[in-house]
Amino acid sequence: MTVLVIAEHDNQNLKSSTLNTITAATKFNDEIHLIILGNNIDNLITNSQSLHKVSKILKCDHEKLENFIPEILAPVISNISNNYTHILAPASTFGKNLLPRLSALLDATQISDVIEIQSKNTFVRPIYAGNAISTVETNQQINLLTIRPTAFDKCEESGGNASIEDIQFLDTQTNTKFISREVSKSDRPDLTNARVVVSGGRGMENSENFKLLYELADKLNAAVGASRAAVDSGYIGNEYQVGQTGKMVAPELYIAVGISGAIQHLAGMKDSKVIVAINKDAEAPIFGIADYGLSTDLFQAIPEIIKELDLLNKIES
Amino acid sequence: MKVLVAVKRVVDYKVQIRVKSDNSGVETQNVKMSVNPPDENAIEEAVKLKEQGLVNETVAVTIGDDKSQDVLRTSMAMGIDRSILVKTSISLEPLAVAKTLAKIIEKENPDLVLLGKQAIDDDSNQTGQILSTLLNWPQGCFISELKIEDKKLFISREIDEGIEKLETSIPAVLTCDLRLNTPRFASLPNIMKAKKKPLDVIEIDTLGIDIESKIKVLNVVEPPKREAGIMVNDVKELVQKLKYEAKVI
Numbered sequence A: 001m002t003v004l005v006i007a008e009h010d011n012q013n014l015k016s017s018t019l020n021t022i023t024a025a026t027k028f029n030d031e032i033h034l035i036i037l038g039n040n041i042d043n044l045i046t047n048s049q050s051l052h053k054v055s056k057i058l059k060c061d062h063e064k065l066e067n068f069i070p071e072i073l074a075p076v077i078s079n080i081s082n083n084y085t086h087i088l089a090p091a092s093t094f095g096k097n098l099l100p101r102l103s104a105l106l107d108a109t110q111i112s113d114v115i116e117i118q119s120k121n122t123f124v125r126p127i128y129a130g131n132a133i134s135t136v137e138t139n140q141q142i143n144l145l146t147i148r149p150t151a152f153d154k155c156e157e158s159g160g161n162a163s164i165e166d167i168q169f170l171d172t173q174t175n176t177k178f179i180s181r182e183v184s185k186s187d188r189p190d191l192t193n194a195r196v197v198v199s200g201g202r203g204m205e206n207s208e209n210f211k212l213l214y215e216l217a218d219k220l221n222a223a224v225g226a227s228r229a230a231v232d233s234g235y236i237g238n239e240y241q242v243g244q245t246g247k248m249v250a251p252e253l254y255i256a257v258g259i260s261g262a263i264q265h266l267a268g269m270k271d272s273k274v275i276v277a278i279n280k281d282a283e284a285p286i287f288g289i290a291d292y293g294l295s296t297d298l299f300q301a302i303p304e305i306i307k308e309l310d311l312l313n314k315i316e317s
Numbered sequence B: 001m002k003v004l005v006a007v008k009r010v011v012d013y014k015v016q017i018r019v020k021s022d023n024s025g026v027e028t029q030n031v032k033m034s035v036n037p038p039d040e041n042a043i044e045e046a047v048k049l050k051e052q053g054l055v056n057e058t059v060a061v062t063i064g065d066d067k068s069q070d071v072l073r074t075s076m077a078m079g080i081d082r083s084i085l086v087k088t089s090i091s092l093e094p095l096a097v098a099k100t101l102a103k104i105i106e107k108e109n110p111d112l113v114l115l116g117k118q119a120i121d122d123d124s125n126q127t128g129q130i131l132s133t134l135l136n137w138p139q140g141c142f143i144s145e146l147k148i149e150d151k152k153l154f155i156s157r158e159i160d161e162g163i164e165k166l167e168t169s170i171p172a173v174l175t176c177d178l179r180l181n182t183p184r185f186a187s188l189p190n191i192m193k194a195k196k197k198p199l200d201v202i203e204i205d206t207l208g209i210d211i212e213s214k215i216k217v218l219n220v221v222e223p224p225k226r227e228a229g230i231m232v233n234d235v236k237e238l239v240q241k242l243k244y245e246a247k248v249i
Helices: A016-026 A042-048 A070-078 A093-106 A210-220 A228-232 A263-269 A298-316 B037-051 B066-077 B094-108 B127-135 B188-194 B235-245
Strands: A002-006 A031-038 A054-061 A086-090 A110-114 A116-119 A122-127 A132-138 A143-147 A163-166 A177-183 A196-200 A223-226 A253-257 A274-278 A292-294 B002-006 B009-011 B033-035 B057-064 B082-087 B112-116 B139-149 B152-159 B162-169 B172-176 B199-203 B215-221
Touching: A002 A016, A002 A093, A016 A031, A016 A086, A016 A143, A031 A042, A031 A070, A042 A054, A070 A093, A070 B127, A086 A093, A093 A110, A093 A143, A093 B094, A093 B127, A093 B139, A093 B152, A110 A122, A196 A210, A210 A223, A210 A253, A210 A298, A223 A228, A274 A298, A274 B235, A292 B235, A298 B235, B002 B037, B002 B094, B009 B066, B033 B037, B033 B066, B037 B057, B037 B112, B037 B172, B057 B066, B057 B094, B066 B082, B066 B188, B066 B199, B082 B094, B094 B127, B112 B127, B127 B139, B127 B172, B139 B162, B152 B172
Parallel strands: A002 A031, A002 A086, A031 A054, A054 A163, A086 A143, A110 A143, A196 A223, A196 A253, A253 A274, A274 A292, B002 B057, B002 B112, B057 B082, B082 B199, B112 B172, B139 B172
Antiparallel strands: A116 A122, A122 A132, A132 B215, A177 B162, B009 B033, B139 B152, B152 B162
16 A cells, blocks of 8 residues: 655645645555656755655656646546555645546545545545535545645655656646746745735725734734635735635744635634634624634734734844 | 536525425525526626627536526526526436536537535535546646637636636636625516526437436535623733633633
8 A cells, every 4th residue: 555645846845735735645554655746856856855755756857747737647646546545736726636537547435625634535525615524434546635734734845765657648738828827926935834914804905904913913923814704805916815716724823814714714714723703894704713813903913922922022132 | 608506405505594404405495596606707707708799608507407597597697598408306416417518519519618616505515527527628626717819718717825827828717706796686678588588498318318426425414503702891801811711722
């Protein structure tokens, strides 16, 4: 029995979601192989050899793999799938885009968004935006799982000594051409990975006001998130959306500002360790799950918080 | 050009769902059911393409029991020309749904298939990708923009890092994100008109596909409840609590 993890990366570095997925793979107590498909990935491969508990890296380095077109990636993986009982990918847009193609190629039902591995064939996953938790069992020859990164810690990046095996590139013809990727550049921590997240909702009123949240986020070394309402209104880009159809986050501290707390938003953040809600509507549902609620005008509260944090820093230094 | 839209009947997104007392699943009896929200974006896009003259026929397909006719009527009230119910009393897994849709597509021969990116009941986010693979057509997932020029498709996809732009060609399978468009409300006259539009029923057994479940649900439970905490009086108290009680700043 061997478990295969599909690496998510940008041809230079592994995404942290890959590290969470490797930890999920360790739950099977079997050998773990990591498959890395990309273009010019020699450095990436070398840096990945020390990943804890990964015994082998399967490498496929080809210019046509540069942009992760799923029609090209999937056959390369299915070609070597015979050797594995479980194939895991992160439940990120990368994994969601790719793994169902293996479901079709291997005629196996995929189990999405796994949050707990109970045995080799028993898995737990949230349904209905996390308002119900389903435990499922399968007796398939091959188990295809996407792993919710926030449900598993990151694996250690040292201690391993994986061997490298080159695998065959299969050239799949497709009419799909990559044009561009608009990636938001920010010095703040990654949203799905940050220790603190400051999120804004419709109450922020416009994109200009989000600058207040950026300022607060920078004081806390936090990532910035948003509700769907704020993204739909154009206050901030789609990559910041937290919720059922956006990103799942579980930071130590989540500060919800001007967010009412629709169940679709709660689905993305309710596993945060400490939740703070700031909203002028004292009846907002977000207060029902917040550890600390402050019902006040956010445009007064946020600058005051920034001041208080500055004071704290002064006392400490 | 012809567009086929796949729609699913789900518990309405505003309903607070209840887990059944025997833990066998989620209660769907006597609960308001609606078109899966991202499927409404797929319907809207198909209707818009027809209004723009780029498409001459739109067809909606759903899989389910007789009650599922209501989501097809809604689709037609929003402007879809005709619809097909693939009838079954069994709840299908995404792989079986995609196989069923592939059979219908073989008969209908559309140029473009639009689906919602995920259903808000089981949140699987698989069907479009599986269908694209089965048909060996290009895949465009989580799209927030679609432009058609001749037979070329230009799409923007919402990805974790931002937006990805791809060019591809018809025939293709696209899954729609909530920001692709704003679905229209069906007007009363259009709801009346939709009652007269064609709705064909096909028994799933006649399609000759394997729809057997490959996974078994052992139980469905409520998630651990998160208790509400306290209300603080002012910013000062909040910052003190975060620093000295929760110790997170």
